Amino acid sequence: MAEPFTTLTSIAAPLLRDNIDTDAMIPSREMKSTGKTGLAGGLFAGWRYLDAAARTPDPDFVLNQPQFSAATLLLCGRNFGCGSSREHAVWALAEYGIRCIIAQSFAPIFQSNCVRNGIVPVVLPPEVIAQLAGQAVEVDLAAQTVSADGGVWSFEIEGEAKAMLLEGLDAIDLTFKHREAIAAFQTADRAKRPWVYLEQNHA
Amino acid sequence: MTTLFDRIWDAHVVAPLPGGAALVAIDRVLLHERTGAAALNALAEAGRTVADPARVFAMMDHIVDTLPGRTDQTLMPGGQAFITETRAAAQAAGITLFDVGDPDQGIMHVVSPELGIVLPGLTLIAPDSHTCTQGALGALAWGIGSSEAEHAMATGTLRLTRPKTMRVTFTGTLAPGVTAKDMMLALIAAHGAGGGAGHVVEFAGQAVTALDMEARMTLCNMATEFSAFAGLIAPDDVTFDWLKGRRYAPKGAHWDAARAGWRDLRSDADAVFDSEIEIDAASIAPMVSWGTSPQASVAVTGSVPEDATSAMLDYMALTAGAPLVGTPIDAAFIGSCTNARLSDLRRAAALLKGCKVAPGIRAICVPGSSAVRRAAEAEGLDQVFLDAGFEWRMSGCSMCFFAGGESFAEGSRVISSTNRNFESRQGLRVKTHIASPETVAASAIAGAIADARELAGG
Numbered sequence: 001m002a003e004p005f006t007t008l009t010s011i012a013a014p015l016l017r018d019n020i021d022t023d024a025m026i027p028s029r030e031m032k033s034t035g036k037t038g039l040a041g042g043l044f045a046g047w048r049y050l051d052a053a054a055r056t057p058d059p060d061f062v063l064n065q066p067q068f069s070a071a072t073l074l075l076c077g078r079n080f081g082c083g084s085s086r087e088h089a090v091w092a093l094a095e096y097g098i099r100c101i102i103a104q105s106f107a108p109i110f111q112s113n114c115v116r117n118g119i120v121p122v123v124l125p126p127e128v129i130a131q132l133a134g135q136a137v138e139v140d141l142a143a144q145t146v147s148a149d150g151g152v153w154s155f156e157i158e159g160e161a162k163a164m165l166l167e168g169l170d171a172i173d174l175t176f177k178h179r180e181a182i183a184a185f186q187t188a189d190r191a192k193r194p195w196v197y198l199e200q201n202h203a
Numbered sequence: 204m205t206t207l208f209d210r211i212w213d214a215h216v217v218a219p220l221p222g223g224a225a226l227v228a229i230d231r232v233l234l235h236e237r238t239g240a241a242a243l244n245a246l247a248e249a250g251r252t253v254a255d256p257a258r259v260f261a262m263m264d265h266i267v268d269t270l271p272g273r274t275d276q277t278l279m280p281g282g283q284a285f286i287t288e289t290r291a292a293a294q295a296a297g298i299t300l301f302d303v304g305d306p307d308q309g310i311m312h313v314v315s316p317e318l319g320i321v322l323p324g325l326t327l328i329a330p331d332s333h334t335c336t337q338g339a340l341g342a343l344a345w346g347i348g349s350s351e352a353e354h355a356m357a358t359g360t361l362r363l364t365r366p367k368t369m370r371v372t373f374t375g376t377l378a379p380g381v382t383a384k385d386m387m388l389a390l391i392a393a394h395g396a397g398g399g400a401g402h403v404v405e406f407a408g409q410a411v412t413a414l415d416m417e418a419r420m421t422l423c424n425m426a427t428e429f430s431a432f433a434g435l436i437a438p439d440d441v442t443f444d445w446l447k448g449r450r451y452a453p454k455g456a457h458w459d460a461a462r463a464g465w466r467d468l469r470s471d472a473d474a475v476f477d478s479e480i481e482i483d484a485a486s487i488a489p490m491v492s493w494g495t496s497p498q499a500s501v502a503v504t505g506s507v508p509e510d511a512t513s514a515m516l517d518y519m520a521l522t523a524g525a526p527l528v529g530t531p532i533d534a535a536f537i538g539s540c541t542n543a544r545l546s547d548l549r550r551a552a553a554l555l556k557g558c559k560v561a562p563g564i565r566a567i568c569v570p571g572s573s574a575v576r577r578a579a580e581a582e583g584l585d586q587v588f589l590d591a592g593f594e595w596r597m598s599g600c601s602m603c604f605f606a607g608g609e610s611f612a613e614g615s616r617v618i619s620s621t622n623r624n625f626e627s628r629q630g631l632r633v634k635t636h637i638a639s640p641e642t643v644a645a646s647a648i649a650g651a652i653a654d655a656r657e658l659a660g661g
């Protein structure tokens with residue numbers, strides 16, 4: 001379960017490429033544990049380090065630049081989070097400390113993984129994103145606004161995602177409120193499509 | 204007015220949720236050893252159980268070794284823990300596991316259709332972006348994250364916002380030597396790697412219905428490379444004939460009832476989609492990628508575009524305007540959930556028969572499932588691959604992706620029947636060119652990117 005998200009103020013670290021895939025966020029070779037932690041060191045490993053094995057930072061990479069060392073907000077381009085559905089990408093970002101990503105667009109699986117792990121995915125037009133780069137930015141989830149020097153912009157977020165992020169709620173508990181509806185659905189569906197409901201050890 | 208997607212969605216809505224979302228019933232959940240232990244253990248740690256273990260299946264495919272004589276030991280550092288922990292978690296949860304050494308082991312998106320785990324009209328999810336492959340059977344199948352897998356296993360449902368719909372119609376007929384892989388690369392090259400974002404994409408048209416079941420899976424496999432929520436093909440007699448008698452497919456009276464219902468799984472003639480694309484199948488040539496996104500693909504007879512970005516050109520060590528044919532390669536790979544089914548291996552073998560891989564080229568064939576491997580061996584295809592100079596492997600994802608263990612040599616250039624050409628996907632700084640198995644086979648023989656139609660004499 002993630003921490004509730006209300007407002008966030010951070011310097012906005014620009015990583016303004018399009019189609020940044022989850023392999024780039026957390027390369028396969030960095031996914032060494034079977035759990036959800038121990039991934040932050042591998043975040044953007046291919047770009048962040050001159051030598052990934054020795055963890056020698058590449059001074060040119062945005063998150064290695066001193067002014068962005070405490071950034072919890074990333075600015076990205078189009079189709080951020082495409083590629084493999086590995087949730088490790090979001091776990092690595094969350095463990096590193098990223099709480100909000102402002103992008104031109106997100107890959108859908110990645111976007112919903114963000115919500116489930118307490119990271120707010122915000123979609124804004126490219127010209128706004130360009131303007132936010134390097135600025136101190138405030139994100140207010142309840143008001144659905146992003147503000148910085150030069151303006152206030154509102155963003156869209158699904159009601160469901162917003163509620164989960166604001167309250168740090170667990171989706172499974174939310175769904176269990178519908179226990180009766182689920183049972184009723186399955187009873188009716190089993191009569192209609194009995195072959196969907198497999199017997200254990202069918203083989 | 205109703206689309207195929209609408210029919211499947213409407214049949215699965217359990218309850219509406221605030222903000223236009225819905226609680227949607229999930230019929231099948233598949234796991235693999237890469238994330239299976241994490242999902243099952245997180246569930247157990249939260250004190251929850253798998254609601255219906257009979258409808259959850261786990262496969263060993265991503266990390267397991269593909270060298271003959273394999274065990275739980277694998278070349279990925281620390282990989283063995285993923286295998287043993289997934290096995291333990293699967294046993295504890297009471298779900299069906301296709302373990303290392305099981306005759307049904309294989310890549311999840313090859314095995315599930317093979318065993319009839321996926322069926323028309325079902326909802327099926329897996330923490331793997333290529334789950335969309337299984338939409339080829341008329342199921343709504345899509346990739347999710349581990350947390351959503353936990354949710355689906357615990358509750359039998361997912362909370363979803365209804366995706367938009369798109370129809371991609373391939374009219375006319377494909378030219379000889381052009382395959383489903385080329386259709387997808389052509390679509391993505393023309394409409395962008397983000398072209399299908401937020402949409403369930405139904406593939407339709409004469410060139411799609413003419414495809415056999417395995418080629419339909421190749422087509423739907425790359426729906427995720429088009430950023431689609433899922434890919435779908437309306438089930439027809441090709442689907443039903445292919446599924447009949449498979450282990451988890453309905454039998455007897457259930458089969459008849461199921462098939463009668465499946466015949467309604469199609470889009471009405473007047474169905475309205477949020478978006479439509481039409482492509483003339485006859486205009487498609489065999490394709491090959493030149494860059495680090497599937498959208499960076501051109502006809503194999505074409506050239507690297509003049510407006511190619513320098514980042515991609517630098518990574519791929521190519522120059523704008525250079526022809527693709529004749530680009531020397533270091534390695535060739537036939538495998539993956541895209542193109543490692545029996546028909547793929549047959550078509551590659553037909554080209555390789557009596558030929559040798561060019562000197563110095565590392566060539567590897569990894570069948571998509573243990574069943575595909577057995578079937579290929581029964582036809583002698585293994586010998587054709589071996590005689591040509593290919594390695595003949597056990598089934599698994601293998602060098603479709605690099606997990607820190609086995610990989611192609613650093614910086615080498617690989618022609619590959621897989622679906623992703625991202626940076627370092629097949630090894631550090633490896634330059635991947637994705638193409639059909641035919642193009643991979645022909646290029647392996649030539650030692651350079653080649654047009655398979657020339658080799659085939661057509």
Ligand code: SF4
Pocket residue numbers: 264265310311312331333538539540541599600603604621622
């Ligand atoms: S074969 Fe490749 S693309 Fe397919 S599931 Fe395995 S790793 Fe993913």
